[in-house]
Amino acid sequence: MDTPDLQVRPDPADPRLTRRVTGLDHTGAEVETSVTMERPLTLYLNGQEIVTMMTILDRPEDLAVGYLLNQGMLRAEDRLTAVDYDDDLGVVVVRTEARTDFEEKLKKKTLTSGCAQGTAFGDLMEGFASVRLSTEVKLRTSDLYRLLHRINTIPSLYLEAGAIHGCALAAADQPLCYMEDVGRHNAVDKIAGWMFRAGVSGADKIFYTTGRLTSEMVIKTVRMGIPILLSRSGFTAWGVELAREANLTLIGRCKGKRFTVLAGEGRMVFDADPRYVEEESAKHWRKNSAEAE
Template sequence: MSELQCHDLILSQAQAQLTETVSVLDERGERRQIEIACERPLTIYLNKREIVTLMTLGDDPEALVLGYLRNQGFVRALTEVAAIQVDWEVESAAVVTYGEPEGLEEKLAQRTVTTGCGQGTMFGNLMERLTDICLPTPQVRQSTVYRLLKNLSEHNDTYRNAGAVHGCAICEGDRVVAFVEDVGRHNAVDTLAGRMWLDGISAENKLFYTTGRLTSEMVIKVAQMNIPVLLSRSGVTQMGLALARELGITMLARAKGRHFLLFSGATTLEYDAAADADHGGRG
């Protein structure tokens, strides 16, 4: 297993097969070879203490582990982490920090099972920590949303080949800064949270895109990343919307082609492309 040194952080560079070819019968009884997405468990150990087992595609596991620990409040800065070693042979990730995370026992005692694909888990008093978040007020253009949705279609390689995965992206304007796919949307957002730290990606002027529904979990994680705009091709939940409005997050959902619904942040969206919009049937 190769390793990468990143700001005194030792990272493995674990590789995993993302798709597998299987033989199936179609509706005519004819045999076909198709690709399906792989799914594998990854158990996270923090200073030899078992934290959680994630079911993941395994595209960028080190970033996934780091982002998960970041979003759950186990680590507050990249400099707290000494090493992340992912070993697919034993399906585990060993994380070493320079000191014991504050309130570790309390966090492990407070677990909330969420609606995340593959069953997500949130630790500790995350809702209380939201009071410390102050997001900037964004400005979003309708024309930029249209261009971004078109550009995003070029990044979902695993979905095109095999389906069964969610895609998430950090975007700036109509540019895709970072994109990841995983079997669970919460894994994808955690991976991007980790990637932001590892690559030094600023939250300034960023938008977060997901193919999955906008639940309270998604809103909380993106707010912790200090990104004030959420865009999804799926729907929203009541609690997700309530949190978005409380935190001042602009939430656009059911976005596909030239259609979207604005659920929160009415004053932040500039309708600059309505005249040439396609008013045909909704896809």
């Protein structure tokens, strides 16, 4: 099958993203391996420091805008006047045409289950109940199997060094954008920021993540207006409950020909015979089983 032609893809050859480190293996023999780099990025909104997050720092502008959108500090109607990144200082500044209400957001915090920096400012559920996801979008299982195969064959930092999460935005069986980072919430925010800056709608899209299907993942996907969320990992009870409330199609445990749908089943079209679907390669199975959870 062809390698997907993504609009945004990882660059595992970027020397800033990994480092070679020597150590010992289980037999005591010396080994050399690649490890993922993480660096601090401090985010400012209109001159106000918001947060410092740990990230691989490959797409700081998208990460900054997506973080602010998913924390409710930016809204879809807000107009950006500048997004400036300084590599030497590790600082990104987002400027808007009109003043935002982020000061109020900073007064309230909700601790989420996201790995790494997992604090969501403000009311995590703000705007969630008012989102209406498209009910016309369908996901054919034949497209699902092709999509998973294409995502698994994308050259990635995950396969190069591990210790990282990946997220993809797709349409039918075609991945459009693939982002990686040390925390799954960072990878989600990068895609949200890219969608906002590129003017890409989520109404007919599919969101893929290597991470768990938690309440945070469901809320962010719904707020991006994406009707289908899938993962190779498992579910949390609140994630399932929120997905059913929002009519989000929630598909987990996607490994090879197997998957489980726990919400939004009406969008599924079972047109593929699993007997003729190839199992996932051992390389992806071992890595993902060991690290994705």
